[in-house]
Amino acid sequence: MSVPALEVRGVDKRFGAVEVLRDVSLEVAPGEVLGVVGDNGAGKSTLMKVISGVHRADSGSIRLGGEEMSFRSPRDARNAGIETIYQDLALADHLDVGANIFLGREPMRRFMGLVPMLDERKIHGEIAALLARIESHIPDPMTRVLDLSGGQRQAVAIARALYWRAKVVIMDEPTAALAVMETENVLKMARQLAGEGIGVLFIGHNLVEILKVCDRVMVMYRGRKVFDARSAETSQTELIRYMTGYADAETNEAEREHP
Structure with missing residues (x-):
């Protein structure tokens, strides 16, 4: 069995007295797209910020x-x-485009073997090849x-992740406010x-997109993971039941009736 790209x-994560994440676990395999869905306040954004280093978890690994x-x-x-492509x-x-992809990691050369200079030729050559590879439709x-348009901006962020050989990419609402073709x-x-x-x-609210692009879908509700299934084995209706807490309520009711 292959080692997960991310495990x-x-x-757990608290902000003061508020418990935002409770015993959350997940795995993503190399080459797998995992959708993470949940209503506002479900904890998915906090989880992504823990994974991407913005917040430190109170416990867990x-x-x-x-x-x-x-x-x-x-x-x-x-x-x-770990590269993160935020909504903004x-x-x-x-x-x-090139400066954004290399930002903070710019290749340098030495003029006359002495003076360090930005290697603009390398940047332009590398970026032109990369944009052609991802068919970004960015002309220059x-x-x-x-x-750039919203979709082209997303392409820049994705190209950056590809160029720097990311092991895991977090895409946070990447299609929000995009036109159909750009989506x-x-x-x-x-x-x-x-x-x-x-x-x-892949974090999102559009369940049609989620089921289309993701191999698996994980649902969060009130800071917990409550559901995880392959996209081919679930549906919008089932996901909504878990996102809104109905499935949790039904499970709790069944446990009370049949302890």
Whole structure:
């Protein structure tokens, strides 16, 4: 059996007296897309922030490629191989595509063997090949991110994850506010990430998209994982029952009737 790309075990998280995550566990295999769904306040955003190093769990463990991790910051998580594509993308709008992909990790060369300089030729060559590889429809890697469409901006973030050989990519509501064609392209790129052997966490509300792009779907409710099934073996109706707590209520009622 292959080692999971990402393994989360028994994660708890409190903010003061509020218990936001309760004993949450999940696994994502290399090349698998796991959908994470839940109503507002279910805890999915907090869980993603724990995985990506924004928050530290109060208890539990995170393993990446079988190795236990302890992230003090998002930079630690990124350096370990976890890339996060947030809904607001966290891109530098006034920089071009290439600068965004290499931001903080720019390749350098030495002029006359002495003076360190940005290796712009390498950046442009690498980015042009990368954008062609993901069929991004971005005509010029020198374009400022500010001037790109929503779908093209998503493509920049996905290209960055591919270039830096991420082991796990978290996609947080990646199709929010996108037009139909751009949504289809982003879903295709999510599958392309998985095709490269990357484990993908796809957080969303659109259950049609979730069932279409994800291999498995996990439902969170009030800070707990309450359901996990292969997409082919579940339905929108079943997911909604768990997302709204109806399935939990039915289980509790059955346990009271048949202790």
